[in-house]
Amino acid sequence: MLRGKDKEKYGDTELELDRERAKTELEEDMRAEARREYQRMVSSMREKVLEYMAVNPGAPLAEVAEKFGIKEHTVRAWKAHRTMGTYLGKSVPVPGEREDEPLFRLNKKKQRQQGFVLRKRQTSFIHYFDKTPEGIICPHFYILAFANGCPFECQYCYLNLTLRHWPEPTVFSNTARMFQEIREWLYSTKKPSVLNAGELSDSLVWDSEIKLTANLVPLFAEQSRHKLLLLTKSANIFELLKMDPSPQVIVSFSVNAPEVSARFEKKSPRPEKRLASAKALKLQGWNVRLRLDPVIPVPDWREIYKPVIGDINAIQPETVTLGSLRFFNNLRHHSKGGVEIFKYGVDERDPDGRWRVPSDLRLEMYEYFLKELKVPRVGLCKETRKMHQLLGIPCEDQSCNCSYD
Numbered sequence: 001m002l003r004g005k006d007k008e009k010y011g012d013t014e015l016e017l018d019r020e021r022a023k024t025e026l027e028e029d030m031r032a033e034a035r036r037e038y039q040r041m042v043s044s045m046r047e048k049v050l051e052y053m054a055v056n057p058g059a060p061l062a063e064v065a066e067k068f069g070i071k072e073h074t075v076r077a078w079k080a081h082r083t084m085g086t087y088l089g090k091s092v093p094v095p096g097e098r099e100d101e102p103l104f105r106l107n108k109k110k111q112r113q114q115g116f117v118l119r120k121r122q123t124s125f126i127h128y129f130d131k132t133p134e135g136i137i138c139p140h141f142y143i144l145a146f147a148n149g150c151p152f153e154c155q156y157c158y159l160n161l162t163l164r165h166w167p168e169p170t171v172f173s174n175t176a177r178m179f180q181e182i183r184e185w186l187y188s189t190k191k192p193s194v195l196n197a198g199e200l201s202d203s204l205v206w207d208s209e210i211k212l213t214a215n216l217v218p219l220f221a222e223q224s225r226h227k228l229l230l231l232t233k234s235a236n237i238f239e240l241l242k243m244d245p246s247p248q249v250i251v252s253f254s255v256n257a258p259e260v261s262a263r264f265e266k267k268s269p270r271p272e273k274r275l276a277s278a279k280a281l282k283l284q285g286w287n288v289r290l291r292l293d294p295v296i297p298v299p300d301w302r303e304i305y306k307p308v309i310g311d312i313n314a315i316q317p318e319t320v321t322l323g324s325l326r327f328f329n330n331l332r333h334h335s336k337g338g339v340e341i342f343k344y345g346v347d348e349r350d351p352d353g354r355w356r357v358p359s360d361l362r363l364e365m366y367e368y369f370l371k372e373l374k375v376p377r378v379g380l381c382k383e384t385r386k387m388h389q390l391l392g393i394p395c396e397d398q399s400c401n402c403s404y405d
Helices: 004-055 061-068 072-084 108-114 175-188 212-221 258-264 271-284 301-315 329-333 340-344 359-372 385-391
Strands: 117-119 126-129 141-144 170-172 194-196 227-232 249-255 287-295 319-324 378-380
Touching: 004 061, 004 072, 061 072, 126 175, 141 175, 175 212, 212 227, 212 249, 249 271, 258 271, 258 301, 258 340, 271 287, 271 301, 287 301, 287 359, 301 359, 319 359, 359 378, 359 385, 378 385
Parallel strands: 117 170, 141 194, 194 227, 227 249, 249 287, 287 319, 319 378
Antiparallel strands: 126 141
């Protein structure tokens, strides 16, 4: 038991500790409030920037950044997250939207079996893609974000980096709002445009379960201004084969040499199956395009790619798009399929910051493919302006996978 001075000394010490605790708690509260205020300011600024970009879809990102006094990469990141629907917040009720949607409605067990999860999308389903910087050739188009992610987990896929915080592929379930947005887009967008349903996911991989094309294709078939692009590494064409082909719908298959696919696309269907599906749709009358992308300079690459070039020539797609390996360097830290492929890339300080196959070797490969391909049109995907000029391929007016014509 404490007595006299000891008790007084203990009391002073305890009081001092109480003061320190109170001071620490106050400082923590002040820091927390400052963080909340900063987050409110950022959120407000973000909404203003995104609203401005929605009203001015063609505004260069550098111009937007300068107008609002922020960094260009911040504008780019905000736009990307809005496109992917990863800004979660309070859901705003949409007139006429039902709570339960019959189209993408599967129980949890069925979702796990198919390799995706269902959730509602909080932001717009349709966004304008115009992020390509000066010096890189890529046509502008619209993205339909019916889902985020893909089950194929190719080593080089940019979605491994873009969706690194979302480990499971997601299919968005509030489809009444999605189809309403599509109808409004078809009516209000005056310039003939492409709506790409394969930028953030694979267009056909879950088609037998969610019946996307059965509901989407008829909307495009009943008008003549805009085109739907279904981009896939799947061979799942069963739903499409049940429908009449439409000139307003493009089905595009990404393919590669079988040896390359076996090493870097281990979970995707074999290229032979994809090519067989492309051929079947072409014979039925669908507009079919093929992407030979990314071409990889593996040993004996000419001999390895020769058979797939022959198969492409036999199908005679309306367009073939060539693309070489390209990636942001930190993709290697998030790749789900391994890192072997990244040894083929070097940093040549290209305008978009991506690493690519060395330009001399890339030029050699493209010249070989352009010589061997006997198809109506060949374009390049996300290539430098300099490479287009060396090959004599038009820049802005080229025909490629995502172009309207």
